[in-house]
Amino acid sequence: MAADTPRRILDAAADEFAERGLAGARVDRIAERAGANKQRIYAYFGSKDQLFDAVIEDRIEQLLDAVPFDAADLPGYAVRILDFNLAHPSLVRLLLWHNLERPAVLARLPQSVESHARKVAALRAARGDDEWAADRLLGQVLGLVHGVTLAPGPDLDQTRADLHRAVSLLVG
Template sequence: MAWDTERTKRQLLHAAMGEFCARGLAGARVDRIAAEAGVNKERIYQYFGSKNALFDAVIVAALSTVMDEVPIQGRGPEAMADYAGRLFDHHQNDATVPRLLFWEGLERGHDVVGLPARLANCAAKVDSTLTALPGISREAAGDLLITIVTLCDAAPVLPALDGLMAGVVPGRAGQRRAAVVRTVLLTAEALSSEQSQRRPARAE
């Protein structure tokens, strides 16, 4: 029977997500990933080349999933606030992306491989923000997005800090979600207002 290469790659990616989320890039072990996937670890090097390249592939796959599952919909500041709320909910249900991105930032800093897929994902998200808030600059759209991502990604990976600052109380996740949505709404409204003020007045 022919070896199902694509199935094996999917198994390795799934196993690697769990390993990288739990232990980061430096702490992850290819033998554990291979054992979890049920294949020989040589398959990792055959299909991905290295542990670093596998880490890149895992992040690309995870981010692509979020792109599909949590799109920006509608127009205006409310659309960006709605996006923030849905992204917050997604990460509360599945903290894979926040954990991977925090590990990446801690272990790599600015040294991130500029994979075309990641660059395309980011560009597409900025384009969607510009559609929702027409007229704002691309830099402003990027700043708004990184603010949203930072707020939503922090919630599942900084639970101890959240508890220390806000207290461990029933319904805390809902309160935090409301704060995130409110912050994004106010920021998006401010950006839209600034753009409106910059428009030249039409002649009477």
């Protein structure tokens, strides 16, 4: 029908993969969810694995730049990432699945590498750190955010405030 079939397939696949992972997902179910035909999936994406990678690539930008980086306000940045993660749990799950089932595919995506490099550079400019220090600081902040994302406290405002304070301490 519509000309947006690949789009619908990608969205349906993102949902299915987020829920069940690569091994647990079923191509027939993706087709059904997309309101599309199974062969369209193979025509556009080749295989189940390639479809999974295509989904990751499709969503990566959304993940990397949904929250604009702010080197001058790392605590606020951290809280905004936490909010984004909590508002988009399926994206977080998608990333976790990806880490477990397709190691080292994402790390090689140029978009991901460049985004990281840009953040480190911005941090250096804002704080005068050397490259390694900036990299490590960013790693700690993101690590903390990810850890909190996986196990947020019962009181969301409290969790947010705690994260803000923790990052403030880290950046000195």
